[in-house]
Amino acid sequence: MSPSEDNVPTKFSCEAPETALLPPIEQAGKLSLSWSFLLSPLLGAYLPSFLARMFGFRASYTTQDDAIWRGHDLTFDADNFRTGLVLRTIDHGTMRRVLQNCKARQATFTGVFNHIIARSLSAALGASSSANGFASQIVVDMRHLFGGIFNDDSMTNCVTAYNETVASQELTQQSDWATNPSSPFWSAARKTSAGLADTAGTLHNQPIGLLQYLNAFRPWTLEQIGKKRETSYEISNLVVFDPKGSEQPEPSGENSIAIEKTIFSQPANAAGALLNFNLVSTKGGPLVMTVTWQLGVLDLREGPESAFVQEVCENIKAQLQELAPVGV
Structure with a gap:
């Protein structure tokens, strides 16, 4: 309903709060980089490929193995860019028991979930796929540093990323993967958990720190397409x-409000993960759990993408x- 002329003030002012904007992370702390960490992606990007391989320089900190499942090359068409989404819910009782199991085997849930995804993708892709592993990226919060x-x-x-290559065969060969604490699955989950802890504990040699040396973000991003x-x-x-916070009382009374479920999602990223x-x-x-992806880039041998992602989610x-x- 539009306000009438009678109740619209002739003079109106709004005072903006004086709270200062938070600084970007490269100003909030020292994102120090070793020379080898700094120069490897730079030289890997600009040297001829045979020289880069000879000296071990890589343009990326993720694996360059051609057998990793990557789907189609990066592509972007503004008029036809669409995001696919599948949503699944895991009940509280199941999650409580999973977390207890993770703790007993000295692994974090995120570390375990990383390898649950790899197993689920392997099963959905099937034996006909030429992929023998996956390049995973896990977002890590740094605000406590x-x-x-x-x-x-x-x-x-205020985030960085932990990157890891997961070999699918190592995780799918044992039938007692879930119950045997010495199985390749649990060993890999503990390794990922330790890697996440190391990444979350330092500002040194963080991939996000490389961005402070990038002057033009948009041209660099556009160069990734293809x-x-x-x-x-x-x-x-x-x-x-x-x-409410852990120290606050639970809401009570007929006028109280309780949040029973939270959903978090994000659109597909044309220059990001599949x-x-x-x-x-x-x-x-x-x-x-929501799973999102850019429609048309999964490069599946058969079947629609939505059915494939739903199968992955059911496997999870x-x-x-x-x-x-x-x-x-």
Whole structure:
């Protein structure tokens, strides 16, 4: 409803808050880089490929193995760019038992989930696929490394990434993968968990630190279109959403409001991973997983993409159930 002329003030002012904008992370802390870490992607990008291979320089910090599942090369058509989405929910009871199992085997859930995805993708792709592994990228929160400049309420882009290559054959050969704490699956999950902890514990040699030496973001991003995709999938885990905080009382009374489920998603990234796995749970509630991707880039041998991603999600749910035996 439009306001009438009678109730519109002739003079109106709005005072903006004086809170200063938070600094970008390269100003908030020292993202130090070793010479080898800094020069490797630079020389890998500009040297002839045979020289780059000879001296071990790589334009990317992800694997360049041709047998990694990458789908089609990076492509972008503004008029036809579409995002696919599949949503799944894992109940609280299952997640509670999975987390207990992870703790007992000295692994984090994100580390475990990384290899659950790899197993699920391997099963969905089938034996006809030539891919023998996956390049994973896991988003890591760094706000705790900046001496209190950022906190949990800060609206800031304060993340880096942990990259890892997952060999699919190593994870699918044992039938007791879920119950045997010495299985390749659990060994790989512990390795990923340790790598995530190392990445989250330092500002030194972080991939995000390379961006402070990039003067023109848009031209560099556009140059990536047409190149080989670097990552098979990305994991963004927001962990537990607890709006009241752990020390606040639970809401009560007929006028109280409780959040039972939280959903987190993001659009497809033309220059990013093939699949984005977005995770968030609510305190006392379920885990919600959304999987997004750019339509038309998965390069499947048969079947529609949506059916493939739904199969991957069902595989993930089934394997989480295997990791959550009743009685744990």
